[in-house]
Amino acid sequence: MIKLSTYHLHTTFSDGEFPPAEMIRVAINFKCKEIGFSDHAPMDFDCCWSMKKEEIPDYVSVIEALREEKKEQIKVYLGIEQDYFSPEPTFKPDYIIGSVHYILKDGHYLEIDKSAEVMKNNIDTYYNGDVYAYCEDYYALVADIYNKTQCDIIGHFDLVTKFNEKMPIIDTSHPRYVNAVNKAIEALIKTPATFEINTGAIARGYRTKPYPSEEIILQLRDMGEVFVLNSDTHTDYTITYNLNEYARIFDKMGIKYIKSLEEILQK
Ligand SMILES: [Zn+2]
């Protein structure tokens, strides 16, 4: 049985629904032993879901005060989710989740996980309908996410498949897709960063399976990767969403062990 924890969650500092104190209150109720805040780092361009630079000091002081206040009940970490295009953090977080949410194409930032319609439209407009060229550009950034962010955790590795259950436009067995995935895995497996298994899109109704796909999880497992399990929650009641269930599923897949943040940070 894993120790219930999540190191990927969002609050009202970025695009989450509840402030940190409420998230901690619910986490304690759910018998969560450890919690890590990872609100979205600021972006250089106008972005509705990230923190603003000027909000960072407040984010840091609120989380640090809660960490102290609640230390008898729960272990609290101060993290950040750095996008590939986020400027370097202006504070020293306990840990960094490195994630790709945009592709930069012909001077345009194309948002990967906005909606199925936006994705389809971007592929048609900027990639002449070539979905694999789009995936190749996405995974090229993912391959470079550790170099770019020095992240401790690799966020939602195959986010590009977010809408694929409802709008199956990527054939994930297509050689170009597989090749793009493999190149990113080859680059990242050599780094000290840990891959997360992320149940966030299940909680939000986009998918029935976590990121990354089962094939990718098994591939990484066979390469010796030990995962961290995260809920990437944006609301309170899904803080531990499916984590226990997935821990059982992974046990059956031969994944016997999930890393704690402390182990991730020891590298
Ligand atoms: Zn993310």
Ligand SMILES: [Zn+2]
């Ligand atoms: Zn997130």
